[in-house]
Amino acid sequence: MPLAKRIIPCLDVENGLVVKGVHFREVKVAGDPVKFAEKYSKQGADELVFLDITASQERRETMKNVVRSVASVIDIPFTVGGGIKKLEDARDILLSGADKVSINTAAVKNPELIPKLTSIFGRQCIVVAIDAKRSYYDHGKNFFEKNGKKRYWFEVRIFGGKEGTGIDAIEWAKKVESLGAGEILLTSIDADGTERGYDINLTKAICQTLNIPVIASGGCGSPKHILDVFKNTDVDAALAASIFHYKKSTVDKVKKYLKKNGILIRV
Numbered sequence: 001m002p003l004a005k006r007i008i009p010c011l012d013v014e015n016g017l018v019v020k021g022v023h024f025r026e027v028k029v030a031g032d033p034v035k036f037a038e039k040y041s042k043q044g045a046d047e048l049v050f051l052d053i054t055a056s057q058e059r060r061e062t063m064k065n066v067v068r069s070v071a072s073v074i075d076i077p078f079t080v081g082g083g084i085k086k087l088e089d090a091r092d093i094l095l096s097g098a099d100k101v102s103i104n105t106a107a108v109k110n111p112e113l114i115p116k117l118t119s120i121f122g123r124q125c126i127v128v129a130i131d132a133k134r135s136y137y138d139h140g141k142n143f144f145e146k147n148g149k150k151r152y153w154f155e156v157r158i159f160g161g162k163e164g165t166g167i168d169a170i171e172w173a174k175k176v177e178s179l180g181a182g183e184i185l186l187t188s189i190d191a192d193g194t195e196r197g198y199d200i201n202l203t204k205a206i207c208q209t210l211n212i213p214v215i216a217s218g219g220c221g222s223p224k225h226i227l228d229v230f231k232n233t234d235v236d237a238a239l240a241a242s243i244f245h246y247k248k249s250t251v252d253k254v255k256k257y258l259k260k261n262g263i264l265i266r267v
């Protein structure tokens with residue numbers, strides 16, 4: 001029997017407050033992470049993701065005090081990412097109340113961290129976040145054409161999307177699965193904050209190459225966008241922020257809409 005699809009609100013946190021940007025830039029304060037977390041848990045969210053979005057860039061640890069405060073008001077699976085560089089960081093976050101840890105920059109810089117984490121904490125606890133952006137240039141920074149037509153590929157970016165890596169996102173997703181990642185949190189930087197829908201092409205391409213669960217992220221602005229990503233890709237979960245933070249809809253309303261439209265969902 002197929003698994004129910006999951007709806008996952010996301011808290012991007014900076015300086016202890018939830019923020020939201022567009023294309024990972026122009027961030028604006030949205031509110032208090034503890035209040036948001038409690039509200040989404042009561043609305044029936046399947047899980048919650050908390051990302052300390054500047055921790056890696058600022059070379060610091062995740063804000064464990066905020067993580068503890070959020071964990072104390074929810075009773076759903078809780079994933080935390082941002083600034084996790086070594087085993088001790090992951091252990092501290094899990095001991096602060098998280099059920100899973102998410103790594104991105106550290107995984108790219110040190111891929112062997114993935115099997116180290118899974119061997120100690122279990123595959124189900126380790127999420128690898130992939131922030132991907134379309135690039136129209138090849139790895140040598142030459143304009144990328146095929147048969148005279150403009151082409152693109154998806155580049156993995158790190159440090160909150162600010163630094164390119166030259167790594168192909170689809171190939172990287174395959175590698176992190178082989179290294180033991182339990183789940184992929186896939187964010188389209190191009191779609192992030194636009195509220196124009198998920199990047200279906202990127203999401204479909206990643207899902208088709210993997211056997212582990214994939215969470216779609218970036219671009220949700222309406223319940224229909226979540227329906228579209230479930231209908232058109234094999235994604236296991238949809239992560240969203242703006243639609244919930246700015247009260248365009250609620251988790252329970254989204255779930256009822258999805259169920260009405262034939263999606264297997266926990267209501």
